[in-house]
Ligand SMILES: O=c1ccn([C@@H]2O[C@H](COP(=O)(O)OP(=O)(O)O)[C@@H](O)[C@H]2O)c(=O)[nH]1
């Protein structure tokens with residue numbers, strides 16, 4: 001691999017507030033831990049505090065402020081009439097990071113367990129199947145090529161057509177609608193985006209392929225940072241009925257306590273986590 | 276399509292008892308209802324009564340008695356030492372129906388909603404992703420090519436390696452282990468094997484792709500025939516917590532009451548369903 005790729009390829013994540021930013025910090029730490037050679041970039045909106053941006057800046061190579069509704073692109077007017085779409089659109093901003101030649105977007109609620117730099121050998125749009133409806137890809141992890149044109153196309157498409165699930169996943173699946181049928185190379189193995197609840201839906205497969213798991217994704221309303229952590233025993237206790245994998249939840253917290261929490265502004269930690 | 280394909284290609288299902296045979300009758304009726312031009316075959320074991328075999332014979336072109344443990348193949352001795360595998364192996368018997376050139380196996384708990392004859396244009400082994408772990412295919416619907424050699428290979432493989440989930444799905448996925456990565460043509464759309472619970476796991480996708488649904492699969496311990504049916508109102512009431520799609524459950528019962536129940540030996544109906 002040439003020097004070029006180390007500079008020109010990046011993992012990209014997103015936080016619109018300080019709580020999701022904690023997820024970004026754990027994700028970024030998990031990527032460093034497995035020795036990624038690529039750049040780390042995080043997109044933040046005005047909801048992320050200055051103190052948190054400083055933390056992010058200590059881990060990520062780039063902290064990019066994004067704000068769709070303030071942008072000066074041609075779709076702006078239409079967008080102003082649809083404020084409901086603004087959070088969805090914030091993720092699409094990742095296509096504007098044209099300083100990179102190829103990127104892997106990862107949700108703030110993902111955790112990297114093994115090195116995944118090989119993802120940069122894939123083409124746009126590569127993603128893993130969604131466990132709920134596997135003809136759709138899950139938009140928590142995807143390989144893409146930054147391009148202002150694609151960004152504009154996505155926005156026009158969203159404004160005219162809209163998303164079938166009200167989120168970015170429904171829209172991206174309609175836009176990249178050949179994913180299910182066209183090219184097996186664009187199907188990332190599920191092990192690159194294992195929903196943490198999968199051990200519940202098909203436990204034998206979870207066990208069989210456990211050693212291959214590279215990325216865990218804590219989808220749903222309850223996130224790792226919502227569970228109770230006991231600092232004395234260093235163990236996490238799950239909220240009832242959430243069905244997260246205990247092993248991976250504990251791994252998330254180990255990384256949080258070892259690599260993230262010691263550097264946090266104590267006030268920030270209190271307000272974000274202990275609530 | 277030439278005459279040949281109508282005779283040489285078959286839908287194949289399986290029942291080891293009279294209850295599952297009711298599922299086969301509904302499945303077969305649903306295939307007739309959508310005007311399939313192919314043969315219908317059902318494999319039965321000694322657990323299926325004579326009366327039920329007669330019913331099956333009125334709908335299916337072929338009723339084939341199978342019994343792995345009594346078969347005279349070379350793996351017989353090893354198999355006798357592993358009775359736990361016998362139900363799993365019964366499904367593999369479908370590879371021995373070499374009177375057909377190509378087949379589509381369908382579980383007895385599947386329901387065909389739209390014509391699926393196009394499946395015979397696919398190659399072995401084509402199947403849809405499993406919603407629980409989508410790098411595995413679900414073995415409730417698959418396209419295959421009958422072959423005594425493949426049957427023997429599967430048996431040897433099972434005896435030496437075994438299945439990771441104790442069932443046919445785990446074994447078939449290890450045997451056809453390039454499915455996830457090799458050929459997009461062997462990925463049937465999920466609409467050819469939609470688990471009835473999918474509307475719960477990703478409702479927006481279920482709604483978006485509802486009109487494309489071709490086969491519904493009632494996986495899990497609770498089957499359509501377990502629910503309570505009110506003959507006066509002609510409606511089915513779900514057992515609590517099973518999460519089947521109400522629409523498709525009702526469709527299953529409509530077909531059962533219209534096409535299956537009227538021809539059943541009353542005694543058989545009582546003993547199989549009302550219990
Ligand atoms: O209030 C929010 C909601 C979402 N996100 C970002 O958008 C991603 C997708 O949302 P989420 O992971 O909550 O959705 P899920 O994976 O549960 O469907 C998150 O991981 C974050 O990167 C965010 O920054 N703030």
Ligand SMILES: O=c1ccn([C@@H]2O[C@H](COP(=O)(O)OP(=O)(O)O)[C@@H](O)[C@H]2O)c(=O)[nH]1
Nearest residue numbers: 289290291292295382383384415494495496
């Ligand atoms: O006692 C049994 C169990 C299974 N089967 C056959 O094997 C298939 C697979 O089992 P099932 O559908 O119950 O498994 P699931 O789809 O729920 O995993 C059934 O549809 C039947 O065709 C059978 O005949 N008798």
Ligand SMILES: [Mn+2]
Nearest residue numbers: 107109140219
């Ligand atoms: Mn997520």
Ligand SMILES: [Mn+2]
Nearest residue numbers: 382384415494
């Ligand atoms: Mn089944």
